[in-house]
Amino acid sequence: MKKIIKTFLKIIFAVLIICIVIGVIDFFMSDDTFHTVVTEIHKGCYIECLDDYMQSIYYYPDGDETRERKYIVEEWEAVKKYATDGKEVVAFHCVYNMSDEDEKNKLVICNTTIGEKVVFVTEEALTEFCKKEKIILSEWKKPHCE
Numbered sequence: 001m002k003k004i005i006k007t008f009l010k011i012i013f014a015v016l017i018i019c020i021v022i023g024v025i026d027f028f029m030s031d032d033t034f035h036t037v038v039t040e041i042h043k044g045c046y047i048e049c050l051d052d053y054m055q056s057i058y059y060y061p062d063g064d065e066t067r068e069r070k071y072i073v074e075e076w077e078a079v080k081k082y083a084t085d086g087k088e089v090v091a092f093h094c095v096y097n098m099s100d101e102d103e104k105n106k107l108v109i110c111n112t113t114i115g116e117k118v119v120f121v122t123e124e125a126l127t128e129f130c131k132k133e134k135i136i137l138s139e140w141k142k143p144h145c146e
Contacts, residue, residue: 037145042084045112049145055079057092059112072110072117083137088113091126091137109135 037049044063048056054076058069073079073094082092091109107126110117120126130137 039144041082041090042086042088042112045084045090047079047082047143049143050076052145053078055143055145057082057090059090059110061115062113070115072108072112079143081140081142083140085135085137089135089137091130093123093140 039047039049041047041057044065045059046057048058050056055073055078056076057072057079059072060069061067072090073092078095080093080095082090084090089109089111091107094106094108096104096106107120107123108117109120109126109129118129120129129135
């Protein structure tokens with residue numbers, strides 16, 4: 001009788017261990033916390049998606065990926081759209097959550113070669129700046145976070 005109980009307990013213990021291992025594997029396979037999608041905007045500049053609501057934009061100075069990356073959007077924020085001149089300039093529309101009820105829209109243009117960025121309140125102001133500086137941007141694109 002003791003032998004049957006010991007065998008039964010061993011089987012229960014083995015099944016429990018297998019269930020725990022499967023549970024841990026399933027958790028990490030379905031959890032998007034450790035999965036980001038990175039899309040190149042232009043050479044050396046990337047948009048990184050944690051999910052559909054949180055992104056960051058970073059670049060490598062002078063396109064040198066051996067150097068430390070610099071963040072234009074330093075924290076995960078909601079990037080609604082972005083555009084580039086294909087060489088060194090990236091523009092994006094970002095939503096910063098100031099509180100649960102207050103959101104602040106921001107349009108930013110950044111030269112990734114010199115690290116200079118300018119913030120605009122309206123898209124019209126950004127367009128006027130681009131005309132004045134002779135910057136030709138691509139069509140606006142949405143982050144592809146899948």
